[in-house]
């Protein structure tokens with residue numbers, strides 16, 4: 183794109199952003215797959231703020247072509263599709279609106295399906311079946327010329343889903359014709375009344391088409407001079423250089439400066455495409471358009487070479503791992519990350535309960551506090567999914583529950599009624615924490631993920647020991663931010679600047695504690711930092727989690743906490759205050775992961791959740807200096823009435839005992 187067009191796009195996006203008010207929600211029903219009138223009945227019954235369902239991008243239109251060929255009104259596939267009958271979709275969206283629910287559609291950015299030889303799917307749709315009534319004039323470019331290409335001219339393709347015997351392809355997100363097709367599809371969806379989009383498949387394969395060649399040359403030219411290009415990438419003459427590879431994600435054994443640069447280009451190009459199609463074009467049509475994107479924080483193989491099993495997979499998994507901090511989720515309303523399927527992480531013997539507190543804290547921080555969620559395909563632990571999400575400041579539920587299961591319907595309704603009644607407990611609110619765990623994003627941007635293991639170990643130990651903590655991204659570090667905490671933990675100091683080293687030293691001189699795991703790699707010295715070696719950390723994480731307590735007693739004496747096993751998690755938020763209010767309100771959340779896991783023949787869905795209640799739990803919350811608790815109340819979806827709790831006011835803290843929780847308790851503390 184020319185500098186003039188980029189400048190124009192930036193101005194338009196800014197103008198659209200000024201008209202756009204971010205949309206907050208926590209009650210969501212998301213469904214990936216077939217929706218019908220029964221889904222509409224369910225939505226009417228449980229009353230979410232948003233429903234996320236139905237396909238509206240290239241996958242819908244790929245299916246339209248197949249459906250027309252077969253003479254059917256619906257074609258639901260594992261990749262998308264839906265009712266060809268657009269009037270039905272329009273009526274469904276209108277019905278959601280009558281119910282007070284916003285409708286967010288799924289929209290594929292880059293992965294249509296079909297068969298170029300027959301042609302079928304996206305290829306037949308664009309070339310032969312184009313719907314001028316809904317989408318405007320037919321594109322002049324053939325579908326095949328918009329697809330991602332390999333160096334030999336063949337198309338990037340995958341045959342995982344094999345819809346109707348075809349395969350999956352990638353539209354090239356650098357290709358202006360593909361972007362134009364996406365814009366028309368977005369317009370057609372907005373015409374149907376949808377309130378927003380959750381963008382799926384925001385991924386780039388190693389396309390080397392002419393558009394990518396030009397775009398990558400411009401990218402390199404803006405970042406490196408001729409000498410650097412030669413030294414780093416062996417490029418002698420950028421203007422005439424032909425790239426045989428411009429990769430997306432890569433595995434550790436393929437790592438190089440060039441592979442990393444290509445990944446940065448890929449993620450920036452995906453964001454360019456997203457911004458042009460949705461922030462500039464679609465929000466230009468509908469300023470209140472709600473936007474998010476379906477990302478991944480795990481590798482689908484679960485054990486990619488060079489990567490840790492499980493979450494926080496980066497260079498071969500996360501769609502935004504090397505995107506600059508100032509563009510991360512920019513202009514979007516919610517954050518959505520998949521960790522795969524929850525059952526992969528439910529290993530009580532390893533003290534892992536498919537609990538995602540650390541991931542949620544990271545997403546909350548990365549998204550600047552906007553609604554966030556972890557997609558884990560949980561069709562059993564309905565109460566727990568919702569409880570964990572809202573206890574960490576996020577929304578629920580992303581894909582998982584079976585809406586046709588009566589027990590699921592009942593659980594969702596009970597919870598959503600509770601959240602609806604008690605919205606003020608959750609919003610507006612900000613985390614109330616005593617410690618910060620630093621995520622070293624800059625290391626990932628250097629292609630280094632070594633710190634990730636210690637970050638996860640520290641995070642799990644803090645969670646298990648009920649420390650009130652936040653994840654703090656290194657790019658967000660400031661003295662004001664540090665002053666909110668008493669303890670800051672750094673898995674690595676390799677990427678700190680001299681100023682940041684001084685800032686942390688100052689934080690220590692003001693009474694704060696700083697703990698560093700891997701000091702050797704650091705160039706900056708932090709005066710007074712405590713060294714806690716990675717080796718010691720590995721020895722106690724995760725099974726011997728209680729052995730972390732003496733360290734915490736030393737680093738964070740007199741901290742908030744509670745007496746319970748690691749099967750209960752603890753978080754706390756402070757509610758937003760009006761300027762004149764003298765009262766401060768805090769809400770502590772307890773989530774209980776203990777449940778009966780024994781299999782039962784013939785039982786599925788929410789009936790299998792079977793939480794085992796726990797209690798009583800003594801809790802202590804340190805209050806801000808000069809404030810005293812006036813009232814402590816337990817709220818829970820499990821009890822219809824709030825319960826007043828007896829409490830003891832110490833000099834700087836309040837203590838109380840929570841009699842019993844089944845899955846969740848929200849304890850409201852009013853203080854002055």
Ligand SMILES: [Zn+2]
Nearest residue numbers: 354389391394
């Ligand atoms: Zn391309």
